[in-house]
Amino acid sequence: MxxxxxxxxxxxxxxxxxxxxxxxxxxxxxxxxxxxxLGGRVAxxxxxxxxxxxxxxxxxxxxxxxxxxxxxxxRHRARQFxxxxxxxxxxxxxxxxxxxxxxxxxxxxESDSDKIALLLSFDPSARTLDVPDPYYAGPGMFDEVLGMxxxxxxxxxxxxxxxxxxxx
Numbered sequence: 001m002x003x004x005x006x007x008x009x010x011x012x013x014x015x016x017x018x019x020x021x022x023x024x025x026x027x028x029x030x031x032x033x034x035x036x037x038l039g040g041r042v043a044x045x046x047x048x049x050x051x052x053x054x055x056x057x058x059x060x061x062x063x064x065x066x067x068x069x070x071x072x073x074x075r076h077r078a079r080q081f082x083x084x085x086x087x088x089x090x091x092x093x094x095x096x097x098x099x100x101x102x103x104x105x106x107x108x109x110e111s112d113s114d115k116i117a118l119l120l121s122f123d124p125s126a127r128t129l130d131v132p133d134p135y136y137a138g139p140g141m142f143d144e145v146l147g148m149x150x151x152x153x154x155x156x157x158x159x160x161x162x163x164x165x166x167x168x
Contacts, residue, residue: 009043009163010042010044010091011029011045011089011092012045012047012093013025013044013045014046014081015049015052017137018031018079019048019057019058019121020058020135021073021134021149022044024065024149025153026045027041027071027072028153029044032157033157038164041150041164048079049102049103051079051080054080055077056077056078057077058078059135061134067142077155084110086107086111089115091115092112092116092118093116100118118130120154123148
């Protein structure tokens with residue numbers, strides 16, 4: 001694991017267009033790491049399986065939901081997942097099973113494939129494995145999705161925290 005060598009633990013969150021769910025997950029996860037004083041021990045980012053929104057900011061409804069919850073997502077710019085993300089990441093977190101299938105199809109090795117996990121698989125209280133896409137829904141759905149992402153990201157961070165915390 002990278003954190004044990006002094007390198008940050010690297011996580012990439014992946015959804016479809018990288019303007020709704022994965023930017024939320026990245027911002028929330030970094031928020032947990034920063035709040036625990038471990039921001040320097042974690043490097044997180046996000047990407048999309050598609051290239052439709054490359055270079056764009058997160059959807060305004062994503063930014064609004066994040067802001068209502070006390071997060072700042074304004075620095076996000078969408079990008080597409082590339083094979084380099086497998087090489088440079090310790091964990092590749094898919095937001096739903098369609099992203100997981102695509103990522104497994106792109107994996108070039110067992111090592112790549114072993115890095116892939118579903119975000120909601122970390123949350124024992126989750127009733128599904130898929131974070132729903134709020135893109136075609138109203139602002140309330142963005143808040144609901146953010147709540148799911150917060151719960152699962154908190155569980156993921158708690159699982160990783162002992163391994164990324166510096167030895168005393």
